[in-house]
Amino acid sequence: MTFIVDYDAGNLRSVQRACLEVGLQAQICADPDRLRRAERVIFPGVGAAGSAMRSLIERGLDDALREVINAGVPVLGICLGLQISLAHSEESDTQTLGLVAGEVVRFRFDQPELKIPHMGWNEVRPVKAHPLLAGIEPGDEFYFVHGYYPKPAHTEDVFALTDYEHEFASAIGRDNYFGTQFHPEKSGRVGLRLLNNFAGWNGQC
Amino acid sequence: MLSKRLIACLDVRDGKLAKSVKFVDTKDIGDPVEKAREYYLDGLDELVFYDITASSDRRNIMLDVVEAVASQVFIPLSVGGGIRSVADATDLRLAGAEKINVNSAAVLRPSLIAECAEAVGDQNVVLSMDILHVGRSSEIPSGYEIVINGGRKRMGLDALAWARSGEQLGAGELVVNSIDADGTKAGYELELTAAIAEAVRIPVIASGGAGQPDHLYDALTVGKADAALVASMVHYGEYKVSELKQHLHHRGLKMRMSW
Numbered sequence: 217m218t219f220i221v222d223y224d225a226g227n228l229r230s231v232q233r234a235c236l237e238v239g240l241q242a243q244i245c246a247d248p249d250r251l252r253r254a255e256r257v258i259f260p261g262v263g264a265a266g267s268a269m270r271s272l273i274e275r276g277l278d279d280a281l282r283e284v285i286n287a288g289v290p291v292l293g294i295c296l297g298l299q300i301s302l303a304h305s306e307e308s309d310t311q312t313l314g315l316v317a318g319e320v321v322r323f324r325f326d327q328p329e330l331k332i333p334h335m336g337w338n339e340v341r342p343v344k345a346h347p348l349l350a351g352i353e354p355g356d357e358f359y360f361v362h363g364y365y366p367k368p369a370h371t372e373d374v375f376a377l378t379d380y381e382h383e384f385a386s387a388i389g390r391d392n393y394f395g396t397q398f399h400p401e402k403s404g405r406v407g408l409r410l411l412n413n414f415a416g417w418n419g420q421c
Numbered sequence: 422m423l424s425k426r427l428i429a430c431l432d433v434r435d436g437k438l439a440k441s442v443k444f445v446d447t448k449d450i451g452d453p454v455e456k457a458r459e460y461y462l463d464g465l466d467e468l469v470f471y472d473i474t475a476s477s478d479r480r481n482i483m484l485d486v487v488e489a490v491a492s493q494v495f496i497p498l499s500v501g502g503g504i505r506s507v508a509d510a511t512d513l514r515l516a517g518a519e520k521i522n523v524n525s526a527a528v529l530r531p532s533l534i535a536e537c538a539e540a541v542g543d544q545n546v547v548l549s550m551d552i553l554h555v556g557r558s559s560e561i562p563s564g565y566e567i568v569i570n571g572g573r574k575r576m577g578l579d580a581l582a583w584a585r586s587g588e589q590l591g592a593g594e595l596v597v598n599s600i601d602a603d604g605t606k607a608g609y610e611l612e613l614t615a616a617i618a619e620a621v622r623i624p625v626i627a628s629g630g631a632g633q634p635d636h637l638y639d640a641l642t643v644g645k646a647d648a649a650l651v652a653s654m655v656h657y658g659e660y661k662v663s664e665l666k667q668h669l670h671h672r673g674l675k676m677r678m679s680w
Contacts, residue, residue: 226542227517227519229491229515230491230515230517230519233491233492234495235515236492237492237495255634262544262545263542271647275437328619328622329645331622331623331624331647332546332622333543333593334423335423335544335593335594335624336423336424336426336466336624336647336648337423337424337426337677338422338423338424339422339465353679355423355679356679357424357679358679359496359497361544361545363544368575379422380422380423402495402496402519403495403496404461404495404496404680405495405680406679406680407495408495
């Protein structure tokens with residue numbers, strides 16, 4: 217079974233519906249013991265890193281997530297779900313899961329015309345092949361909503377880049393974990409393609 | 422670099438598209454889900470549903486519409502019309518709305534913006550503002566006044582001041598709807614749109630007055646808007662969503678061109 221991790225962080229049913237559209241039946245799950253038996257996990261999230269981490273820990277989902285990732289289960293982090301997979305977030309100075317080395321920092325611009333959050337459609341430029349990015353072409357755009365962005369410590373963990381005044385990593389991955397800063401569930405056909413790729417992914421890159 | 426967004430707004434009454442909206446393809450008449458799907462497949466960037474139902478059981482009807490659309494349309498979906506409480510907002514979010522639009526109720530009770538932002542996230546609360554040009558005065562220094570109830574009631578509130586308050590209260594985005602331009606097809610109120618876009622650091626959506634593709638271009642350049650909202654231009658079959666995007670793209674704006 218595919219589980220969508222429920223830690224009170226956003227619109228899980230949007231993710232569930234988009235999965236269904238590509239034929240992936242996914243259940244929303246807040247129970248760490250059930251999560252440990254997952255064949256596939258989607259770790260979505262919208263909101264603040266601090267309260268999200270508290271909620272994960274309260275439910276015991278943090279350990280369960282680490283276990284499934286260590287067991288090689290394919291995991292897709294989306295937006296806050298990606299950010300929490302790094303080691304630290306500047307948002308409320310929060311220690312996060314540390315599944316991928318690096319940190320999450322706030323966009324800072326002097327130009328008033330650059331709005332924060334980074335909200336809307338922007339190009340996602342794959343820099344390396346990955347099964348989840350199969351069929352994603354340069355120029356394809358995805359939907360973003362975020363005020364903080366991931367800074368992985370190692371460039372080998374970066375799979376796609378996006379420009380918002382400066383370049384940032386919009387897709388990162390390590391072994392059986394893959395994370396997108398954008399929302400594939402709200403990104404039309406290309407987003408569904410990525411979810412479809414995830415539905416068939418065995419966790420190897 | 423972010424693309425400029427094209428947003429279409431559909432008015433829904435009793436679960437059906439409002440009668441004022443006529444369509445070329447008669448089989449689509451009355452079905453908001455079909456229309457939403459059509460625009461989505463034609464490259465629309467975002468969809469707004471505005472509930473204009475008057476009856477008391479409106480909420481459940483609208484929730485069904487949102488739920489049905491959200492299962493078929495995989496772009497951000499924004500819903501407004503009669504949102505008065507956090508419960509209204511969270512119900513719509515659960516049904517599949519990404520963003521919540523507040524308007525009159527927020528003017529009457531500004532803390533609604535902060536409450537909704539707390540419940541569904543800042544970036545998901547859109548403050549829609551209906552604005553009338555009244556000329557500068559000591560009470561309305563910008564010359565633009567906030568009105569409610571579809572433009573019938575003037576509130577003695579300066580539009581620029583309200584835009585700034587909305588941002589401070591936690592709105593993630595602003596819709597600038599000019600009552601003067603609305604329905605004229607003569608173009609958006611560019612001066613107003615630009616003034617508000619310069620006064621805040623959140624995205625601004627231009628609304629009201631679009632009749633030609635160049636009007637959208639003007640709103641996104643001279644009007645400094647991040648997104649342009651259209652309704653009758655596309656509902657009557659006069660223009661296709663993809664045509665408008667092509668036009669803006671050819672004029673040099675960054676638009677999402679593959680979908």
